[in-house]
Amino acid sequence: QGAKIRIGYVSPQSGPLAGFSEADQFVIDGFLGSEAGANFEVVVKDSQSNPNRAAEVAKELIIDDEIDMMLVASTPETTNPVATTCEAEEIPVISTVAPWQPYFIGQQGNPGDPGSWRPFDFSFHFFWGLEDVISVFTAMWGQLDTNKQVGGLFPNDGDGNAWGDPNVGFPKPLAELGYGLTDPGRYQNLTDDFSAQINAFKQADCDIVTGVPIPPDFTTFWTQAKQQGFTPKAASIGKAILFPQAVKALGDQGHNLSSEVWWTPNHPFASSLTGTSAGDLAAGYAAATGKQWTQPIGFVHALFEMAADVMGRVDDTRDPDEVTAAIAASELNSIVGRIAFDGAGLPPFAAANVAKTPLVGGQWRLKDGGGYDLVIIDNSDHPEIPTGGTMEAIS
Amino acid sequence: MIWVDTIIQGILLGGLYALFAAGLSLVFGIMRLVNLAHGDLIVMGAYLILLLVTLLGLPPFLAAVVAMPLMFCIGWCLQKFLLNRTLGDDILPPLLVTFGLSVALQNALLEGFSADSQRLPTDVLTTASIQAGPISLGVMPLLTFASAVLVIVGLNQLFYRTELGRAFRATSDDATTASLMGIKTANIFATATGIALVIVTVAALYLGLRANFDPNIGPARLIYAFEAVIIGGLGSLWGTLAGGIIIGVAQTLGAAINPEWQILSGHIAFLLVLLVRPRGLFPRAHD
Amino acid sequence: MSYIVTTQTRASSVSAIAGILLILMLIALPFFAGRGTIQDMFFILTMLTLAQFWNLLAGYGGLVSIGQQAFVGAGAYALFALVILGGFDPVLAVALAGFAALAIAVPTAFFAFRLNGAYFAIGTWVIAEVVRLIASQWKSLGGGTGTSLPRDATRDMWFVEMIEETLGVRSAAARDILAYWIALVLALVTIGGIYWLLRTRRGLALAAVRDNIEAAKSVGVDAGRMKWMVFLTSAFGTGVAGALIYLQKARISPDAAFSVTDWTAYVIFIVVIGGIGTMEGPIIGVLVFFALQSLLADFGSWYLMTLGVLAISIMLVAPRGLWGLVSERTSLQLFPIQRRLRGGRLTTSEDQ
Amino acid sequence: MSILALKDVSKKFGALTVTNGVTFDVPKGQALGIIGPNGAGKSTLFNLITGNLSADAGRIHFQDRDVTRVSAKDRCLSGVGRSFQIPQPFEKLTVYENLLVAATHGCNLSEAAVQADCADVLEQTELIRRANTPAGQLSLLERKRLELARAMATQPNLLLLDEIAGGLTEGECQALIGTIKDIHARGVTIIWIEHVLHALTSVVERLLVLDFGKIIGIGDPDEIMASKKVREIYLGIDI
Amino acid sequence: MALLQTEGLTAHYGDFQALFGVDIELAEHETVAIIGANGAGKTTLMRSISGVLGNAPSAVRFDGVEIGTLPAEDIVSQGVAMVPEGRKLFPSLSVEENLLIGTYGRKTRGHWNLETIYELFPILSERRHNPGMALSGGQQQMVAIGRALMSNPRVLLCDEISLGLAPVVIKDIYDAVPKIKQAGASLIVVEQDIAQALAVADRVYCMMEGRITLTGTPDSLSRDAIYDAYFGASQ
């Protein structure tokens, strides 16, 4: 039979981003236990939420562990250093859980100059992009009666710079759809005071707030906004309210906050590995760990589905070029939807490296007994995913 | 009006920083100990309060009160059995030991509480505000500022009105001579750190009430606390408050120009103050 | 009755020969070692360089800085700017990066030299933060997001093709080997340079300033200039090392390049664990650090906890570091700098 | 021609005035003694002359140049050498290296150029056998000798000696006096603070008495010693 | 039996040995003077007795108990207080606070309290709320003595209490010594001023280079002997 196929997997298991990796062990155990997974060996490395460390462990995996393929998940701070390393080392890599713009543009030498952008040879990424968030958010806002004034809360990090970018981010499409955007500027993460932004939003009379802050910053902002009498009708926030614990941290103030939704147990997809449905996967996780499901579960699972699928289609798994070709030719119906690098919905420069997965909109609703539920309220781009309600204004 | 609001918000923010800094100021002022683990101790305090809240169902303020004696003991032992052994002319041993402590504490909390961000349970008070003309002031920031002032008044009372305070000052002036007067300097230092951790508990309470915290959030606040202590002048508690306010106001003013400048302007204010007064605003006459 | 001065000891002659053998072996390493070893050695050599410069600064110059990440980051950013925006060859850019660090070091020193002790330490830290925040406003290098080195740039780097052909390796491996050799040269130049400095009259002056600054001034030592020299030299070397490290990483972001933990705290750990104020200390320290990292890094937070606890325990048990323990017992010196007067009225039997 | 001139020099530590409007000058080649009770400000006066402390008021001229704001290091280079009352050796350096620092930096010469001179000074000050001993291991007397040796190694025109004879045996004391006389004979101007009066008076040509930071007498040693005020304030007892 | 006794006392500062086997004795109600040139090791001896410098247990014995290894604060509680060289007042404290520090954490009973100290040095009572450092040197010395007395010690160690003071002031200070003795304390007085030392002491030790070179009662010691012991004999 020969040696097993070696997969390297890097994710932030400790440090501030560790929330993204909580389901790693569960998913990997499931993968290795599956029929296809039996041929694989997975070497897991912790990035410690540190980009320096991420690059280091990627090198170790490639050189010391001699992996055949790299998988990496969770935020540009993890995916980009690992993908850059793999690209330099000519090792195929599949990444996920980072919008494709910060992934793709963030790895270009000069992000400000689109003319200089080049596609990658060995790096592949599946997730959605900012155009999808914008589409989902505006569709949600369209369900409400607002003055179309939007306040933007974009930090100076991988996500924030992409969201606020005049070329690929929110400003242009919002203007095209008739929204006014107030963007006071890129703040640093872990800022303790948002009076400047609140004042700017108040002055512009914003009915809507959007942005990608990290959880503590959003809590600070949202609490201060209430204290200073700023009460928008809608707040559609990426990243910060991804995890139920983060919403819970807002106390009662999290009710009707809206967010983009990449995956839920209600998504009508199933694992290509085992046939398990999204709902069963989430239930299995809850049963195994006693924790509430989170969105990254599906995507981490899909990463390993990709690995199984790709390696099933190559003869020599040690040949990077063959593996790369197989990835490029993927067309997989995974637990997060269809993954294919066919350029659908993407600009030409990113077509070869990125596959998009469906995105819908959701709102956190306070449950009667405490805690929150995520309810899908907009599926205009992907009607196959069922909704559970409609957009409500923040009271 | 926006400018007035910006400055007021900055002052209130300064109160928070001063609260973070007060414990540090005490320890730095009395034993010249640069405690790199201070931020992590605040986070530890927040987890302790959280634990009391979830286990005993106490409201956060009461939980903080319960946590105080515990934190005092932790501080006392920490100083007595660990930090005392690093004191001396050389600043490196305390630097390395408290750095080690910071790393160890962060990761111990990570193991114990996971990386999830947490917050103390909030109520209406969290978002309540008082309308002062066109400006609305959050009750929580006001409370934070008031606590900072209270802590500093309290510490000043302790310092200048009690026998213990006298011993603090004497030991800080000259530990060897103080021991010749029968003062057990090791215990004085331990008590000081114990008190510092009681203040840390107050800081932790507001840290946990105002926003999320996770095991790694400590170090980010540490630098502001140090800035407040240093531009205030070694050992001057009111100076620490002033330092906190300077940094807070500089940050909000910078942010009002462009949020890109927010944190940078805090640091630049710090550097400017030191450029003009290398020993801070209210240095001790003798050193 | 004439006197002569020597610095050699018997141990040092032995260690000099062993050192030369070791250096020859290190140069030849890529011919027989695998990429993993080359990678590890690159890590060891670059950390060693950083550690030696911090040791020069704090151990010999008495300047306890916790802002060295400013120079690592400045060097690294200079590399990316020169390569991406200026089209320079990366190898050349690494060498030039030191000047970027110098450019930052001059105003930093001007400011920080007004401060003492803990104030100096915190002051340098804040300055490094300021540099980080400014770097994260540098939009054409990705701002807070950071950026990656274009693959073409590193692929066509000087010497890479030559190495590929001579050693018959893939381009990625050839780049590793090139980076390793640069790191080796840098580390050797650093150690050799610092050792040379310590053996000149400037080295004496440095020791005098550290022992007793007032007395040093009174015998004509320019204490201020010594401080400047040490600070600028370390900044330059740290900048070059920073650029080299990020040439290997190929990806930069402000948080990573200006990380106080990675580029200062760990470096302090290495120096202090090994033994501050000695040439040998950082070498021991970096080996210990590397061993810990390779053994434990996969244990995530437990690794860091161990590191923290170890830092605490060594500081309490052996405040002069591991080399301090060794040299106390054996009075061994691999890098002797002490001048010994011989001859004249000092016959060998009398001299102790 | 005077080599050193102080005019109205004052220095305070907090509220305490330690040097109070001191004015005097020293002709080139003279040996001046300074006496005064403990704490009179003698050592402080030295620190002001060498630049280790900066004066609050007044001017200091050395070799006709105003050096009031000149650094200690530059004053050393221009020819001021000193010993410290409490010996301040470079403890981790050997005795020979202590001298080497002084000789190379104080005269701006290379190590090779000063090697022989340093060995000479070590022989003169009886320290040669301790040349390779770290200065931190010296006994008090050896430390005091090292102070003198190190000051001499900088080849000063003006040599300031602060209590270097205390605690010597009579024989050693005579040897020391001989050494100092030799240095003086080479044309080096000397200012010497000393409580061991017989040693002092056998060398100096002029005596200055300091009390509470003020000069209360300056002039011929015998006259000064005879003055009632000095006897009262300083001598007290007659050993 | 001696109240306080040292035996083979040695002391080091790093590599440097400052004391080489010093043996001294102090009887109850006795005043002993220690004289010697600068750097002879007098202060080091005081610091060793008072516990600032560590020792072998038996090197110092007080009232029959070995106190060589006790830390300074415990030695004070045992009843040995020190007036340190250079006065060492606490600059952050007022005169009265400086005095009160002498009783920190203990309720001592005995003759000395704030009132009796102010009786001994009336001038201090006027300046009680001034910062300690704002006083003249002599007054500071009074505070330093008062501070040590506040713990009602059985042995008072005085290190150069006349240092840097004008003769008149020295007289004021030394006038207090008999009153202190009267209140029941024994004293070790370190002095450079030989006349003063001889005048006040029952017995004199002379130190040179970390060793006791001479001992005796003031009358029994000739000026020459002192001179030789002080500066080393020429023989």
Ligand SMILES: Nc1ncnc2c1ncn2[C@@H]1O[C@H](COP(=O)(O)OP(=O)(O)OP(=O)(O)O)[C@@H](O)[C@H]1O
């Ligand atoms: N750095 C300083 N800070 C504060 N006070 C000082 C300082 N240096 C000296 N003094 C004080 O200044 C006074 C004079 O000290 P100085 O050392 O000049 O005296 P001196 O005449 O040399 O005495 P001695 O004969 O004991 O050496 C003393 O009261 C001393 O306490």
Ligand SMILES: Nc1ncnc2c1ncn2[C@@H]1O[C@H](COP(=O)(O)OP(=O)(O)OP(=O)(O)O)[C@@H](O)[C@H]1O
């Ligand atoms: N902290 C110290 N570190 C190193 N050496 C010291 C220290 N304190 C004193 N010494 C040295 O120990 C020796 C004895 O000093 P000590 O202060 O005991 O002398 P002393 O007799 O009190 O002198 P003085 O009359 O000047 O007060 C001196 O050589 C001195 O230089």
Ligand SMILES: [Mg+2]
């Ligand atoms: Mg003096």
Ligand SMILES: [Mg+2]
């Ligand atoms: Mg003394």
